[in-house]
Amino acid sequence: MSNSLETAMTGGVVATGAPAATNAGAEIFRLGGNAVDAAVAAALAICVADPANASLLGRCHIVVRTPEGQFEAIDGASAIPSILPETIGTGPLAWAAIPCLPQALEKLHAKHGRLSLSVVASPAAQLADEGLIAPEHLSAVWALRAEALAEGGAGPYANGVRPPEHFRHPQLSRLLRAFGVHGAAAITTGQVAELLVGGIRARGGYWATEDLEGHAALEGEVLHGRFRDCEVTTIGRQGWGHTFIEMLAILDRMPRFGEKLTAEEACRLVAVIEACFEDRPQRLGSLEPKVNGLTFETLVDPEFLSLRAAMLANQLAEVPPAASSGEQSAARATEDQDTTHLSTLDNNGLTVALTMSIGPHFGLRATDTAFGLLPAKSYRMSCDPVPGARDVTEMTPVIVTRGNRVLMSLGGAGSERIPGAVAQAIVNVVDRGYSLDQAVRAPRVNVTGTHPRVHCDAGTDVIAALRARWPNLQVCRRGHENHLGLVQAVGLDSHEAFEGVADDSWDGTCVVVPSTD
Secondary structure, three states: OOOOOOOOOOHHHHHHHHHHHHHHHHHHOOOOOOOOHHHHHHHHHHHHHHOOOOOOOOOEEEEEEEOOOOOEEEEOEEEEEOOOOOOOOOOOOOOEOOOOOOHHHHHHHHHOOOOOOHHHHHHHHHHHOEEEEEOOOHHHHHHHHHHHHHHHOHHHHHHOOOOOOOOOOHHHHHHHHHHHHHHHHHHHOOHHHHHHHHHOOOOOOOOOOOHHHHOOOOOOEEHHHHHHHOEEEEOOOOOOHHHHHHHHHHHHHHOOOOOOOOHHHHHHHHHHHHHHHHHHOOOOOOOEEEOOOOOHHHOOOHHHHHHHHHHHHHHHHHOOOOOOOOOOEOOOOOOOOEEEEEEEEEEEEEEHHHHHHHHEEOOOOOOOOOOOOOOOOHHHHHHHOOOEEEEOOOOOOOOEEEEEEEEEEEEEEEOOOHHHHHHHHHHHHHHHOOOHHHHHHHHOOEEEOOOOEEOOOOOOOOHHHHHHHOOOEEEOOOOOOOOOOOEEEEEOOOOOOOOEEEEOOOOOEEEEOOOOO
């Protein structure tokens, strides 16, 4: 932890997917904390305030930029238990992953935090004690999954056929306070670890105390790319960094985007997102290697990128068939693989982009029997169940700089929707000159599985042009159903003032805390 504590308040900006978490980060800024303190406080509070997407037993990826302009990445991936049977069972927690969120947050705070960890953890612990009322979108998802949570035995998250009216979690509060005093060891060692392991195994999981104590947050691969005159930094092969950098690099080799989304631009974006998914060395939705798949290094090779951009330009130049008439809306969402993201920035330039996940909404929809916590689902167990292997997810936390100046810190939620959504937010700021608020709220496109998607307010010309090339196009309303990626972002505007935004398709907020002497 940093030993310097200036008498002046640091000041900063925080954006998260949960109002209570944003408030926790803002509170820490007001106490004199820096961007790392605020990020850790917000991340812990999200474990209370957004249980559909985060848990103290979850995972995360983090990108940090120091005031000196150095970049670091932390790999907080969850892992498969070290001992598995030949056939994985059917218990509700059979696919429970070994967590790494506490270890990653402790690692981040130990190197860059200013306030004590106990102070940083206090807002989340108080929130768990006092409770909260679920905001609009979380409440809707909670209601949708209430029956499954009750059937799975989800402890404090289950309340019959509807979500709790006032959600409290005193046991989580005690663990958060213990984390503030002892760090991750309060959860991964000793009696708590033994109780957690027993509580997971009681519901069919395969944890061992050695797994909890031995699983560490690692140094992540820092991956740099460029878009126009900006440097773009993310985490590499632990997430989807190479795919994200490929998207922006291909778009960088194409014409600049204009004042607003046009039919040509929408088709260009969908084509690039699809191409980058096709180029990934693993199949979409799994880690299964593709036959003759490209290497990660190829995806960011300048010669390959130039060839890929030229090929896509030629494809887009071909005239599509005449557009079909009539509107078409997406069906009610059936997928709910999501994440949550937060970003912080302080007036010293310390910057954090932090993405968290537990898998589908509410993870495995069951809790351990000792503390009532939701473990993350290990997707890797379904396709490559190597004991001890770390999970790889689509999390893509990003920091964008122009020269020595932070332009923005951002990331998103929505599994494979994340890279495309984040890339379009960057395009909207850099090419279109939008504010962060405009950039995130503007209509956009994306691809989920085999379905291109477009916001319903993109305009009839845009929708018609997309449908001409992709007849299976889904036209989506704003909101958590069939969303096109949920983006949170903070940064500095052209006047060097803090700005930020939370995607209005979920419940997030942004707060600016001005510095005072």
